[in-house]
Amino acid sequence: MTLLIAILVFGLIAALFGALLGYASIRFKVDADPIVEQIDAILPQTQCGQCGYPGCKPYAQAVADGEAINKCAPGGEDTIKKIADLMGVEAEPLDESHEKDNRPKVAFIIEEDCIGCTKCIQACPVDAILGAAKQMHTIIADECTGCDLCVAPCPVDCIEMRVVPETTQNWLWDLNSIPVQQID
Amino acid sequence: MESIINRINQQKFWSFHGGVHPPEQKTLTNQKPIKPLSLPEQLIIPLQQHIGRQGDLLVQVGDHVLKGQPLTKSTNPMAVPVHAPTSGTITAIKHSVIAHPSGLSELCIFLNVDHQDTWVERTPCNDVATLTNQEIVKKIADAGISGMGGAGFPTHIKVDTKPDINFLIINAAECEPYITADDLLMCEHSESIVDGIKILNKLLNPAFILIGIEDNKPKAIEALKKATAGIEKIHVCVVPTEYPAGGEKQLIQILTGKEIKSGTLPIKEGIIMQNVATCYAISEAILHDTPLIQRVVTVTGQALEKPQNVWALLGTPVHYLLSQCGFDNQGMEKTPVIMGGPMMGFSLPTDTVPVIKTTNCILAPSYKEMPSAFEGNSAEVECIRCGQCADVCPTNLLPQELQWSAKAKDYPQLNKLNLSDCIDCGACAYVCPSHIPLVQYYRIAKAEIRQQQQQELKAEKAKARFEARKQRLEKEKRARELKHKKAAEARKAAMNKATPEATEAKSAVAAALARVKAKKAANQKSPSSSAISAPVETTENQDNKKAQVAAAIARAKAKKQAKPAPEIDAKENAKVEPSNTDSKKAKIAAAVAKAKAKKSQEKAPIQGQEQNQEQTDSLSLADKKANAIAKAKAKALAKKQASSNNDSSTASDLTIASTAESEPAIDEKDAKKAAVIAKAKAKALAKKNKESNTDNKVSEKNTVNVEPRKVQNTSETSTINDTNNISDKDAKKAAIIAKAKAKALAKKKLATQSVSEEKTMHEQEKGAK
Numbered sequence: 001m002t003l004l005i006a007i008l009v010f011g012l013i014a015a016l017f018g019a020l021l022g023y024a025s026i027r028f029k030v031d032a033d034p035i036v037e038q039i040d041a042i043l044p045q046t047q048c049g050q051c052g053y054p055g056c057k058p059y060a061q062a063v064a065d066g067e068a069i070n071k072c073a074p075g076g077e078d079t080i081k082k083i084a085d086l087m088g089v090e091a092e093p094l095d096e097s098h099e100k101d102n103r104p105k106v107a108f109i110i111e112e113d114c115i116g117c118t119k120c121i122q123a124c125p126v127d128a129i130l131g132a133a134k135q136m137h138t139i140i141a142d143e144c145t146g147c148d149l150c151v152a153p154c155p156v157d158c159i160e161m162r163v164v165p166e167t168t169q170n171w172l173w174d175l176n177s178i179p180v181q182q183i184d
Numbered sequence: 185m186e187s188i189i190n191r192i193n194q195q196k197f198w199s200f201h202g203g204v205h206p207p208e209q210k211t212l213t214n215q216k217p218i219k220p221l222s223l224p225e226q227l228i229i230p231l232q233q234h235i236g237r238q239g240d241l242l243v244q245v246g247d248h249v250l251k252g253q254p255l256t257k258s259t260n261p262m263a264v265p266v267h268a269p270t271s272g273t274i275t276a277i278k279h280s281v282i283a284h285p286s287g288l289s290e291l292c293i294f295l296n297v298d299h300q301d302t303w304v305e306r307t308p309c310n311d312v313a314t315l316t317n318q319e320i321v322k323k324i325a326d327a328g329i330s331g332m333g334g335a336g337f338p339t340h341i342k343v344d345t346k347p348d349i350n351f352l353i354i355n356a357a358e359c360e361p362y363i364t365a366d367d368l369l370m371c372e373h374s375e376s377i378v379d380g381i382k383i384l385n386k387l388l389n390p391a392f393i394l395i396g397i398e399d400n401k402p403k404a405i406e407a408l409k410k411a412t413a414g415i416e417k418i419h420v421c422v423v424p425t426e427y428p429a430g431g432e433k434q435l436i437q438i439l440t441g442k443e444i445k446s447g448t449l450p451i452k453e454g455i456i457m458q459n460v461a462t463c464y465a466i467s468e469a470i471l472h473d474t475p476l477i478q479r480v481v482t483v484t485g486q487a488l489e490k491p492q493n494v495w496a497l498l499g500t501p502v503h504y505l506l507s508q509c510g511f512d513n514q515g516m517e518k519t520p521v522i523m524g525g526p527m528m529g530f531s532l533p534t535d536t537v538p539v540i541k542t543t544n545c546i547l548a549p550s551y552k553e554m555p556s557a558f559e560g561n562s563a564e565v566e567c568i569r570c571g572q573c574a575d576v577c578p579t580n581l582l583p584q585e586l587q588w589s590a591k592a593k594d595y596p597q598l599n600k601l602n603l604s605d606c607i608d609c610g611a612c613a614y615v616c617p618s619h620i621p622l623v624q625y626y627r628i629a630k631a632e633i634r635q636q637q638q639q640e641l642k643a644e645k646a647k648a649r650f651e652a653r654k655q656r657l658e659k660e661k662r663a664r665e666l667k668h669k670k671a672a673e674a675r676k677a678a679m680n681k682a683t684p685e686a687t688e689a690k691s692a693v694a695a696a697l698a699r700v701k702a703k704k705a706a707n708q709k710s711p712s713s714s715a716i717s718a719p720v721e722t723t724e725n726q727d728n729k730k731a732q733v734a735a736a737i738a739r740a741k742a743k744k745q746a747k748p749a750p751e752i753d754a755k756e757n758a759k760v761e762p763s764n765t766d767s768k769k770a771k772i773a774a775a776v777a778k779a780k781a782k783k784s785q786e787k788a789p790i791q792g793q794e795q796n797q798e799q800t801d802s803l804s805l806a807d808k809k810a811n812a813i814a815k816a817k818a819k820a821l822a823k824k825q826a827s828s829n830n831d832s833s834t835a836s837d838l839t840i841a842s843t844a845e846s847e848p849a850i851d852e853k854d855a856k857k858a859a860v861i862a863k864a865k866a867k868a869l870a871k872k873n874k875e876s877n878t879d880n881k882v883s884e885k886n887t888v889n890v891e892p893r894k895v896q897n898t899s900e901t902s903t904i905n906d907t908n909n910i911s912d913k914d915a916k917k918a919a920i921i922a923k924a925k926a927k928a929l930a931k932k933k934l935a936t937q938s939v940s941e942e943k944t945m946h947e948q949e950k951g952a953k
C-alpha cells in the first residue's frame with residue numbers, strides 16, 4: 001500500500017512539474033533572432049551591391065549559407081570582425097578586389113548638367129534621389145548611403161561621389177589635451 | 185523639501201563623491217574691475233555659437249548693420265540668432281576657424297567696425313509684470329541667449345517648461361581655476377542679476393530659488409546677499425570650494441542632496457539650473473532690449489602683463505584680447521593659448537578665433553606655469569593602478585577601467601561603465617601620477633561612440649528605405665500585372681459577348697495556326713527527328729521573357745495574316761471558298777482571303793524573291809532562334825488544338841500557315857522590333873477601331889520607324905504597310921488571335937509540355953505527309 005502511495009505521489013509530482021515546465025517553455029519562449037537577421041544587423045546597410053549581392057540582406061543570407069565573410073567593402077574590417085565573432089569563424093582580410101578607400105561618401109549631382117533622364121532614380125537602392133522626368137535631379141544627402149550605384153547609369157556623367165567633409169559635428173577629437181600642473 | 189530648506193538655512197550641505205582642489209589662481213584677476221575694451225577693427229561672428237543649429241542668414245556682404253541688429257533668424261527651436269555686436273559693414277561671409285578644439289572652420293560673418301557704435305532702435309521695458317510669459321520667452325529667444333556657463337544650450341527652451349519646478353538653482357559656483365568672470369559680474373552687476381532671477385521666477389514659478397556660490401568669492405556673496413535681501417524665495421547658499429562643485433549634477437547634489445540618475449535630466453526632479461551670466465543676459469534682454477552681444481571674459485595667465493576681466497564683444501578675435509592685456513610670447517615661436525579653464529578648456533588652433541557666447545576664459549600660461557602645455561603629452565607612462573582617479577571622480581566612475589576600455593576601443597564595455605556620465609571634468613587626469621591624459625581618451629571614445637550611434641541610425645534608416653523601395657517596386661509590378669490581366673479579361677469578355685461562337689472560332693484558328701506552323705517547321709528544318717528535338721529542348725528552357733517575346737512575335741504574325749505569300753496560288757484560294765464548316769471561320773477566312781488576293785496581285789513578284797532569300801538565310805543562327813520560338817508557340821497551340829476540332833484543316837489554316845512561313849526568316853532583332861510595333865498597333869487598332877484615321881496614322885508612323893532598319897527584309901515592311909489597309913474588323917481579329925496565342929504561351933506548363941511536344945511532333949509528321 002505504501003508503495004502504491006509513494007508511486008502515486010511521485011507520479012503526481014512528476015506530472016505537475018512536467019506540466020509546469022511545459023507551460024513555462026511556452027509562456028517564456030524566447031524568439032531567437034535568426035542568424036540572417038543578426039548578420040544583417042551588422043552589415044552597414046549601404047545596399048551598394050559591392051559584395052555581389054543585390055543588397056545587404058541577400059548578402060547576410062548568403063553568409064549564413066556559407067559565403068565568404070570578407071566581401072562587404074563599406075563595412076571594412078570592423079564588420080568582418082563582427083561577423084567572424086558572430087559566426088565563430090576566423091576573421092579574414094577584406095576581399096582584395098575592393099578598393100581600399102572606404103571613407104564615407106555621398107553622391108553629388110552637378111545639377112546644371114542633369115538632363116532629367118531619371119536613370120539614377122531607378123538605380124538608387126534607398127530612394128535618395130529626387131527628381132522627375134526632364135527635370136533637374138538632386139541627391140538627398142542625408143539619405144544617401146554612398147553606394148555608388150547611381151554613378152554608372154548617368155548618361156551625361158554628372159554624378160560624382162564626394163567624401164563627407166569633416167565638421168565640428170563629426171570630428172573625432174584627435175588632439176593634445178591640456179594637462180594641469182601644480183605650480184609653486 | 186522643507187528639510188532641505190532647513191538644512192540650507194543652517195548652511196549645512198551635502199557633498200558629492202570625490203573632487204579635487206587644484207590651485208585656484210583666481211587672484212590674478214579677481215581684484216581688478218571688469219575693463220571695457222576699445223572696439224577692435226574687425227569682428228568675426230560665427231553663425232553657430234551654441235549647441236543646436238545655426239540660424240538662417242539675414243544679411244549680405246556689403247550690408248551696413250547697426251549694433252544689436254539680428255544677423256541670423258531662427259527657424260528651428262534649437263537655433264538662436266546672433267546679432268551685430270557693434271555697427272559696421274559686413275565685408276565677408278565665409279568659412280573661418282572657430283573656437284573649437286578641432287580647429288575646423290565654420291561659416292562666420294566678418295564685420296568691419298565703423299566706430300560709431302550706433303544702436304538699432306530699442307524698446308526698453310520698465311515693468312516686467314506687463315509682459316506675458318510667452319512674450320518673455322520670445323524675447324529671450326530673439327535676444328539669442330544660450331547658456332553661458334557650459335555647453336550653451338538655448339535658454340528659451342530651458343525656461344519654457346511646463347512641469348512644476350521645485351528648485352531654480354542659479355549656478356554661481358565658478359569652480360574652475362583661474363576663471364573669475366562670474367565672480368566679477370556678481371560684484372559689479374548683482375542688481376541686474378537679481379532682476380534676471382526675478383524674471384525667471386515669473387516664468388517658472390519655482391518653490392525655491394537657490395544661488396549656489398563657492399566660499400572663495402566673499403565680495404560676490406556679499407553683493408548678492410545685499411541684492412536679494414527681503415526676497416523670501418531666494419537663498420544664497422555658500423558652498424565649500426571644491427572642484428567640480430559647479431558641475432550641474434554636482435551642484436544639485438550639494439544643495440539638495442538629490443542624485444540625478446544616469447541618463448536623466450534634472451527637470452525630472454523638478455530642478456532647473458541657470459548660470460549667473462545667463463541671468464544677467466536675460467535681464468538685459470527683457471529690461472533694456474539688449475541682445476546678447478558681449479560677455480565678461482577672464483583673460484588670464486602668467487604670460488600676460490595685465491591679466492584682467494574684460495567686456496568682450498562677441499566676435500572679438502582672441503589675439504586682440506591678448507594684446508589688450510599685455511601678452512608676452514616669452515620669445516617663443518608658439519605659445520599655447522587655452523580657451524576655457526585649465527581643467528576643461530582646449531588649446532586654440534590659432535589666435536584669430538573669435539570670442540563666442542560660451543567663452544568665459546582665455547588662458548595664456550607661461551612655461552613655468554604649465555610646461556606640459558608647451559610640450560604635449562610626452563610625460564604619459566603606464567597606469568600603475570593606484571586607484572586615485574576613482575577616488576576623485578565626481579560621478580563615481582572608474583576612470584582606470586574606462587581608460588583601458590577606451591584604449592582597446594571596447595565601446596560596449598565603455599557603455600557598461602557609464603562613460604556617458606563622465607562630465608569631462610578632468611579631475612582624474614589631474615590626480616593621475618602617471619600623467620595619463622584620461623579625459624583625452626574619453627573624449628575620443630565618446631566622439632567615436634556618438635558617430636557609431638549615428639551610423640547605426642543611418643543604417644537603420646537606409647534599411648527601412650531599402651525595404652520600402654522593394655515593397656514599392658513589388659506593388660507597382662503587381663499593379664501593372666493586374667492592369668494587364670484586367671484589360672485582357674475585358675477584351676475577352678467583350679469578344680465573348682459580341683459573338684458567342686468566338687471562343688470556338690478562336691481555338692479553331694489557334695489550332696490551325698499551330699498545325700501549320702508545325703508543318704512549316706518540319707519543312708524548313710531537316711526532316712530528321714533529332715533536328716526537331718533540338719529546338720524543342722531549347723524551348724523547354726525558355727523562360728517567361730522569351731515566351732513574351734514569342735507572344736509579341738505571334739501578334740506581329742497575326743498582322744501578317746493579310747500578307748500574301750508567294751506560294752498562295754489559285755489552288756489555295758480555291759480552297760478558301762468551299763470551306764464553310766463554320767460561319768465564323770468562314771468569315772475570317774474570307775477576310776484574310778480578300779486581303780491576300782489583293783496582296784498577291786500587288787506584290788507577288790517581290791514576295792517570290794523574298795521567299796527565296798529567306799530560305800537561303802534560314803540556316804543562320806538567328807533563324808534557329810526564331811524557329812525555336814515558333815516551335816514554342818506551336819507546342820502551346822497544339823495543346824489548344826487538342827480541345828478543339830481536329831478536322832479543321834481548312835483553307836484559312838493553310839493561309840495562315842503560308843503567312844507564317846516567312847516568319848523564321850526574320851532574324852531575332854527584327855522580330856523583336858516588329859513585335860513591339862505590332863503590339864502597339866494591335867492595341868491601338870482594337871481600342872480605336874472607330875477612329876480609323878488615327879489608326880492609320882499610328883501605323884504609318886510605325887512603318888516609317890521600321891523601314892530604315894529593315895533594308896533587306898522588305899516583306900516585313902510591306903506587311904506593316906499592309907496593316908494600314910486592314911479593315912477594323914480584321915484588326916480586331918488579328919488582335920484576338922495574337923491574344924489567344926500569348927495567353928496560351930503564358931499558360932504553358934511543364935506538365936503539358938511533354939504532351940504538347942508529342943502532339944507537335946505528330947502534327948509535324950502529319951504536315952510532312
Ligand code: SF4
Nearest residue numbers: 046048049051056072
Ligand atoms: S557590400 Fe554593400 S550591399 Fe553588400 S553587404 Fe556591404 S554594404 Fe551591403
Ligand code: SF4
Nearest residue numbers: 114115117118120154
Ligand atoms: S542619371 Fe544623370 S542626367 Fe539622368 S536624371 Fe540622373 S543625374 Fe540627371
Ligand code: SF4
Nearest residue numbers: 577606607609610612
Ligand atoms: S573626467 Fe570623467 S572620469 Fe574623470 S573624474 Fe571627471 S567625470 Fe570622472
Ligand code: SF4
Nearest residue numbers: 567568570571573616
Ligand atoms: S590615477 Fe592614473 S595611474 Fe592611478 S589608477 Fe587612475 S589611471 Fe591608473
